[in-house]
Amino acid sequence: MAHEHKLEIFRGLVKFKSNTQKIWGVLIFLALITAVEVILGIYKPESFMAKFLGMKLLNWVFIILTIVKAYYITWDFMHMRDETKALRRMVVWTSIFLICYLIFILLQEGGYIESVYSNGYVKKDF
Amino acid sequence: MDTTVANTGAEGKTWGGGNEPLKASYGKMMMWFFIVSDALTFSGFLAAYGFSRFKYIGSWPIADEVFTHVPFFHGNYPMIYVAFMTFVLIMSSVTMVLAVDAGHHMNKTKVTWYMFLTIIGGLIFVGSQAWEWGTFIKGDYGAVQTKGGNILQLVDNTGHRVAINDIALDAHGERVAHERKNGLWFVDEGTLPAYTVDEVYNGLVANPNVLVRTQIINEEGHKTVLSREASLAKLKDEGVLVVQGANLKVNEYGTSLFADFFFFITGFHGFHVLSGVIINIIIFFNVILGTYERRGSYEMVEKVGLYWHFVDLVWVFVFTFFYLV
Numbered sequence: 514m515a516h517e518h519k520l521e522i523f524r525g526l527v528k529f530k531s532n533t534q535k536i537w538g539v540l541i542f543l544a545l546i547t548a549v550e551v552i553l554g555i556y557k558p559e560s561f562m563a564k565f566l567g568m569k570l571l572n573w574v575f576i577i578l579t580i581v582k583a584y585y586i587t588w589d590f591m592h593m594r595d596e597t598k599a600l601r602r603m604v605v606w607t608s609i610f611l612i613c614y615l616i617f618i619l620l621q622e623g624g625y626i627e628s629v630y631s632n633g634y635v636k637k638d639f
Numbered sequence: 640m641d642t643t644v645a646n647t648g649a650e651g652k653t654w655g656g657g658n659e660p661l662k663a664s665y666g667k668m669m670m671w672f673f674i675v676s677d678a679l680t681f682s683g684f685l686a687a688y689g690f691s692r693f694k695y696i697g698s699w700p701i702a703d704e705v706f707t708h709v710p711f712f713h714g715n716y717p718m719i720y721v722a723f724m725t726f727v728l729i730m731s732s733v734t735m736v737l738a739v740d741a742g743h744h745m746n747k748t749k750v751t752w753y754m755f756l757t758i759i760g761g762l763i764f765v766g767s768q769a770w771e772w773g774t775f776i777k778g779d780y781g782a783v784q785t786k787g788g789n790i791l792q793l794v795d796n797t798g799h800r801v802a803i804n805d806i807a808l809d810a811h812g813e814r815v816a817h818e819r820k821n822g823l824w825f826v827d828e829g830t831l832p833a834y835t836v837d838e839v840y841n842g843l844v845a846n847p848n849v850l851v852r853t854q855i856i857n858e859e860g861h862k863t864v865l866s867r868e869a870s871l872a873k874l875k876d877e878g879v880l881v882v883q884g885a886n887l888k889v890n891e892y893g894t895s896l897f898a899d900f901f902f903f904i905t906g907f908h909g910f911h912v913l914s915g916v917i918i919n920i921i922i923f924f925n926v927i928l929g930t931y932e933r934r935g936s937y938e939m940v941e942k943v944g945l946y947w948h949f950v951d952l953v954w955v956f957v958f959t960f961f962y963l964v
Contacts, residue, residue, distance in 0.1 A: 532743075583952055
């Protein structure tokens with residue numbers, strides 16, 4: 514069985530010589546992102562505290578970094594990069610669509626219930 | 640294999656079967672589809688966590704104040720230990736993908752070693768999670784629960800937490816646990832908390848620098864600390880139960896939903912890691928026995944690898960939504 518791996522990451526910006534080398538390269542990248550997350554999580558810089566689309570900017574940064582990490586785990590560790598387009602889309606698009614839908618519904622509803630509570634219709638603090 | 644599978648005469652015909660339009664074997668494809676459904680289960684849990692969090696957005700516990708311990712070290716180190724756990728899991732993902740790569744080159748020794756390292760990484764992770772659970776269940780400072788189910792914690796005037804058992808003073812009137820032998824024989828009662836609310840109140844009266852902190856988050860993103868008078872009144876009027884640690888019913892860190900979701904989501908994930916370790920061990924022994932060498936393909940390592948990476952993938956999200964956001 515032939516196992517060709519696509520050895521480029523960052524859209525061809527970095528090209529590795531072998532699959533093993535690519536794995537270590539991706540590990541370094543993932544460790545770097547985790548380190549950035551942890552440092553931001555511990556120090557919580559004031560400049561990231563501004564609100565943006567209903568959430569703190571810092572939280573958006575965390576979520577985006579998480580999705581970046583998830584992308585590289587799926588694409589390089591799980592070899593999604595080497596699968597056919599059809600399999601990739603079946604797996605990735607289906608989950609992304611359903612997960613976005615689920616998140617939208619539940620968070621919308623949670624926010625609504627919170628507004629009912631905080632408008633004083635329900636006593637919580639006793 | 641040719642001796643066991645009969646030729647159907649349909650080879651090479653598009654609809655004749657035996658085609659692999661996705662260039663992936665049946666087993667690998669089904670592992671991917673299992674992962675999709677499992678990913679949806681986990682997103683259901685995490686979205687439900689988000690729901691509860693949005694519902695109690697003004698009073699949700701702050702993770703940095705909950706998970707502050709590191710084994711063998713005293714003091715306040717938020718995030719450090721989970722960061723270590725995350726790194727261990729990513730590292731074991733790397734050894735797994737190296738095992739898959741070695742399998743492609745039919746290198747049995749390397750596959751064996753990398754599988755072994757993966758299993759060790761998984762065990763370290765599960766062990767860390769058990770420790771994390773233990774610390775969370777034991778709790779540290781203790782708190783008082785109000786009639787409305789809210790949590791009142793104690794702080795000194797510099798904002799540092801004060802432990803319940805450091806200030807509680809003996810109060811008159813002893814509340815004994817109800818047992819079957821000295822009351823209604825068909826009713827039983829669990830262990831009573833170590834202190835009563837009256838004892839905590841006496842302690843609060845005796846320590847003029849101690850204040851009550853509610854779970855409501857103020858504009859600066861901190862929990863609200865009450866004035867001295869308001870502290871005394873709040874504890875006297877509303878406190879009903881002394882809470883130490885967290886379980887499915889009470890949680891000294893804030894709303895009990897936080898503890899429920901913590902146990903459920905990290906527990907479900909931990910169970911995945913555990914089953915992943917067990918499957919890895921089975922594959923590990925198959926590798927040693929030379930099963931895949933004889934089969935001529937290490938694809939089984941690749942399939943279990945997919946599952947193992949998925950466990951890592953889920954942890955990345957659990958880490959973000961439980962500890963960072």
